[in-house]
Amino acid sequence: MxxxxxxxxxxxxxxxxxxxxxxxxxxxxxxxxxxxxxxxxxxxxxxxxxxxxxxxxxxxxxxxxxxxxxxxxxxxxxxxxxxxxxxxxxxxxxxxxxxxxxxxxxxxVWSPPALVKEVEPIYLKIRERLLKILSQNIVDYSELSADLSGGIDSATIIYILKALHADIKLYHAEADSKWNSDSKWAKLISNDLNTSFTSFPSLGSSGKNFKIDIEYSNSTLPDSPLLWADTEGYVESIAESAEKPAHTTHFTGLGGDELFTPMPSNAWSLVRQNKLRSVDLGLRYCLLSRTPISIGISELINNVSFKDALQLEIDRAFGYDNTSITDSTLNWCGPIIIPNWLTEPYRKSSYKVLTNALHDTTGALDIDRSRHQIIESLLFQRRLVNQLNKIYETNGIAWQAPFLDIEIINHSLSIPARYKQDPNLTKPILYNATKGLVAKNIFTRGFKGDYSTGLYKSYKEAVKGYTQQIKKFKLVEWGIVDADILISELSMPTALHSRIESFERLAAVERWLRVAMKKIETSNE
Structure with missing residues (x-):
């Protein structure tokens, strides 16, 4: 039950x-x-x-x-x-x-499914489940809309809905770089389906990822900072465009990348799932990744447990272990980097909480590294969809991510890692599951559009606008962030990507804190 x-x-x-x-x-x-x-x-x-x-x-x-x-x-x-x-x-x-x-x-109450030997029946089950989920939302009084980013996942959902004869509105955020072909693909897909779509301003121009002095939509305080604030303007435009909000379902392709694209540690999993071919696969990994054989083989045979590996990363990040280890995409996770502007008292308390939390956990989400990474990312995507639904529930819009359906997740996780790679196709599992429903050329696109142009521009504007305000940040007043170190770092001419990501996260937390403090003040009146 x-x-x-x-x-x-x-x-x-x-x-x-x-x-x-x-x-x-x-x-x-x-x-x-x-x-x-x-x-x-x-x-x-x-x-x-x-x-x-x-x-x-x-x-x-x-x-x-x-x-x-x-x-x-x-x-x-x-x-x-x-x-x-x-x-x-x-x-x-x-x-x-x-x-x-x-x-x-x-x-x-749940653990990952076992791997299967025969994948064709699983493709059929994914197909049937997608058809069932999407057909359940096609009712006379409902209004359907969907993202049309130009990528595979959103396109797959739209093609299936059109195959089910659904009347659907499509929304797209224009690319902010001429090198980004997503908008071109979105137009090709809409023309192929004979369905028009509404274009909104680019994510870079409508995002709120560096805004700290604004409320969340509908005056809602989420349980955690919005880490998708770069798309917040786009999401609000969708909510405002609904003609019948109380009866609107909006579809998004979240979860598709996790289920159908190789994870960073995919090669590590391939070697273990294909024992007889492990040597051949290991050498091929070294060749394709241009990694020296001695280093590549060492990374592939690494069997350090999740808890030990993560504890070492934590110790290294906080300066408690100087062990020289090679950062590799085949590890359980990437290196942990502590911002220079995090004050010493909160470095110490953070280290203590992290160590205790890791000690209390039972271990990895799966003994296989790539499946662990898949599940971890799906958990984050689930939180994102929950935040969308809670923030916009007063609008009446229901946000749905079909790829986050538990049956589709179970089916997809049961497929061995080698089926995620095909030299002629992107996301071959999804292609095989939707063959005949979705145009094949959708899966032959070699790469996804880049959105870094808007991020760099927003960062520079934020730095210029906030430099004189940083000492008034709540995080600074609370003694968590060292204002002088932060100001010095932001004044550097080179905008390193890690520095941008750190400041983007700081802005998200600062915004959440300001809204939370207002909520507390209001509730105490």
Missing amino acids: IVELQENISLGIFVLVAEESLFIGGPLFDTSLSWIISNDEELIVSDSSTDLALFLDLPISKTALALNLIHSLPYYPFQTLSLWENVNTIQPFHILKYSADKKLEAIQ
Whole structure:
């Protein structure tokens, strides 16, 4: 019954009363369930840590704010930590069991599926599930819309909807660089389907990723900073364009990249899933990646556990371990980089929280590195869709990501890594699952458009506008960010990508903090 509930709800939480216990959970791949045990030993639960904190007048966790400033920190198991003191959040794929004797325990209810030997039946199951999900939303009174980015995932959803004879509105954000061919592909797809689409300004011109003094749409405070604020202007345009918001479903291709594109550590998985060909695959990896054989083989045979590898990365980042190790895309995660402007007290408290959180976790999301990376990224995409639905719920629009459906996830995860690579196709698994429904030329495009032009421009404008205001940032006033070091770093003429990402994250956290403080002040009046 719990599995049935989790597979059939997309938002909120459920409470199942069974004899002398309560079972509390949310949708699979959702980590929004939060709880606290009050002074009266009452269990209080919510699908929003923010709502829970405001209801109980709880303070913001300064260390959690500091952790959110580290943009290179792996999403799992750290980014699910609540931004509020004393609020607990559920670990992925767990539910709560609350017994009559007030004993509380978390129970794992999902684990990744086993790999299959025959993939053709799985392609068929993915196809059937996509058709079922999308056909369920085609009703007479509904208004359907979808992203038409020019990429494969959004195009696949649109082609299937058109095959189901759906009347659908298409939306596209114009590319901000002449080298980006996404807009060209979007027009080709709309012409092929004989469906017009509405073009909005480029993401670079409408994004809010460096805005710190603005409210979130509908005066909503999300549980965590918006890490998709670069597309926030585009999303708001979609919400404003709906003619019948209360009956509108908008489709997005989120989750497609994770399920159908090779992850960074894909070569590591290939070697282990193809034992008899491991030597040949290892040599091919070295050749294609232009990695010296001695280094490449060493990376491929590396079997360091998730917890040990991540602890080493944490120790290196905070200066507690000087071990010389080679950064590799085949590792569990990339290197963790601590911003120079994070103050010493919060470096220490952040290190302590990270170490404790890693100690408490059971380990990787999967023993296979690439599947771990897939699941970790899907968890983030699930959070993004939840934020969309919660922020715009008053508009009535339902945001759906078909590729985040649990059945499609299970089917896709069961396909061995080697089927994700084809010299003639991009996303061959998705191509084989939708053959005959989606035009083949959609899968022969060699690359996705680049959006760095708008990011660099927005960064430079933000630096110019904020340099004189930094000492008034709340994060500075709270002693989390060193204003002098930050100002010095922003004054450097070279805009390194890592520096831009760090400042983008800082702006997102600063904005969340300002809105949260206003909410607290309002609730206390």
